[in-house]
Amino acid sequence: MKYDELEVDQCATVVKQLSGDDIDAFARASGDHNPIHTDPVFAQTQGFADRIAHGMLLASWISALLAENLPGPGTVYLRQELEFRRAALPGDTLSVSVTVAEKRRRGRVRLDCLIQNQNQEDVLRGLAEVIAPG
């Protein structure tokens, strides 16, 4: 969506179920094989019911939503702030959303980013800054 068409409070959301395969694929792609992501038994020693997703896997879903939906193809990624609030485990149903927070000069747009689980608990909060397509 072009910069001129974007409106503050405009929102895009995708709902995804996190799987162990998602985590395994991300471990291979990132090279992060920390056992808290790959080994349920180790994760239990750390106080989790199961292994947990990499924070950057969840962040990559935000990045994909920006690139594919809002603003969508042609978006240039400038900055991203990420706050990891709660672990996400295989089987969790995650609602990933980005909301236009501010239109700035020269095509720049800030978007609030939020991932919540099936209990409406915040898993990740963030702020993206992009250049929207002209």
Next chain:
Amino acid sequence: MKYDELEVDQCATVVKQLSGDDIDAFARASGDHNPIHTDPVFAQTQGFADRIAHGMLLASWISALLAENLPGPGTVYLRQELEFRRAALPGDTLSVSVTVAEKRRRGRVRLDCLIQNQNQEDVLRGLAEVIAPG
């Protein structure tokens, strides 16, 4: 490395050569199949010599370095700021480093994050906040 052993200015670096396979694996793992990452011809229409890495692929290398090296296993990821400065292309040799910037209360540590290419140009700059192992 435990919180008490960490020192300000302590640094960990890994050098990685970015491949097209890295980008393809990350596209599958993240679901971000934007043609700027997957199609060299499209990327050329956008002014790049080749397709470019996802910013979050590069960020995931920082995350892996924090998790595996400094502070290392047991690190809890709280926050990450990312500033995407320059595109990275297949064949680029990227130096990924994290440097302890500040030790705070209750095990919290801030680390400066930097990725530079083979021309010593900044590709990504950032700031991580973690809880180091106790």
